[in-house]
Amino acid sequence: MTAPLTLHWFLPTSGDSRGLVGAGQGVPQEITTGLADTLEDSVRDRFRPPTIDYLAEVARTAERLGFDGVLTPTGTFCEDAWLTTAALIRETSRLRFLVAFRPGVVNPVLAAQMAATYQRISQGRLMLNVVTGGEPTEQARFGDTAPKDERYARTDEFLEVVRGTWSRAPFDFEGTYYRAAGALVSGGIDPVPPVYFGGSSAAAGPVAARHADVYLTWGEPPEQVAEKVAWVRGLAAEQGRTVRFGLRVHTLSRDTTEEAWRHAQWLLDGVDPATVRAAQAAQARSESTGQQRMNALRRADAAYSSARDLEVSPGLWTGVGLVRGGAGTSLVGSHEEVADLIEAYHRVGIDELVLSGYPHVEEAHWFAEGVMPHLRRRGLLDSASAEVRAAAPV
Helix, strand or coil: CCCEEEEEEEECCCCCCCCCCCCCCCHHHHHHHCHHHHHCCCHHHEEEECCHHHHHHHHHHHHHCCEEEEECCCCCCCCHHHHHHHHHHHHHHCCCHHHEEEEHCCCHHHHHHHHHHHHHHHCCCCCCCEEEHHHHHHHHHHCCCCCCHHHHHHHHHHHHHHHHHHHHEEEECCCCCEEEEEECCCCCCCCCCCCEEEECCCHHHHHHHHCCCCEEEEEECCCHHHHHHHHHHCCCCHHHCCCCEEEEEEEEEEHHHHHHHHHHHHHHHHCHHHHHHHHHHHCCCCCCCHHHHHHCCCCCCCCCCHHHHHHHEEECCCCHHCCCCCCEEEEEEHHHHHHHHHHHHHCCCCCCEECCCHHHHHHHHHHHHHHHHHHHHHEECCCHHHHHHHHCCC
């Protein structure tokens, strides 16, 4: 029997919305800065600022519904992931926090110390999402002007120092980008947080193979995801390692197929064509191989007046990617159909899903109450998540 899936949700630290535009994370700067006072009235009315109270509501909802953890993004238009999630530790009791950060803007020994402190404060609820970065303008904003392949080589050294500081202290290291003499963290670290890592370029694969516990990929069709899984699994085997695989994708499920696609159409109708053109132009300038793969899923000549025009594989919708960079696809359909698609991904090697939907409180309920029971009946979900929901206060 295959191992059950691990399900995570998303923490919208740039704000939340009922529409596809209305917050900054993943939306090019030309579209919106993520600040409510820059938004058009029609968008502002649906915008939910990322206050600590609202983010706590999302986190508590995810925990109550049985999600294992929440991904917290990184970037200019997000609240800082370390600080935000640390503030939410006391708002939750078991939820884990997948904290995204960029190696190029923090010293690796300091990162090792931050993680150790976080583990003690949270009683072991930290996961690390290492984001090498693929947008030159965004990287430069933080003082990082290294070319793409060099960024991956630097990430390789960064993770070597972090892991060495945790497990081989006092740790000495002399590399191209980092040096450490007698690196250690007071009190050690327990448990060692799992490292999540994504990247589709040739430079990313070997780094994932050497350091990642979970390799994350965006929601491409199952056959393309299978190719990525085989690629990284093979590289990891050469290193004598095994890696788990995760899928970062949005979800939109309803009681019937028609309801789900009607809502996808509503989301599409709420986006101005000029906004789409500006977003697509911004995405086309991306250095990210993963972003280029997301862009390639959509037909360049399509008018996109119908949501179904953006269905690139049964139940896989690219409408989100019209205006948002990064994870640009969504699982769309009835609860059972979405469960079918998740099962297809599980068959090709996906062990974990990092899900999101707009807005994040409501869509968490749709998924947990609609899709999770189907996954559980198929043996794809640990029964512990059902016990969590049953015990949770209403």
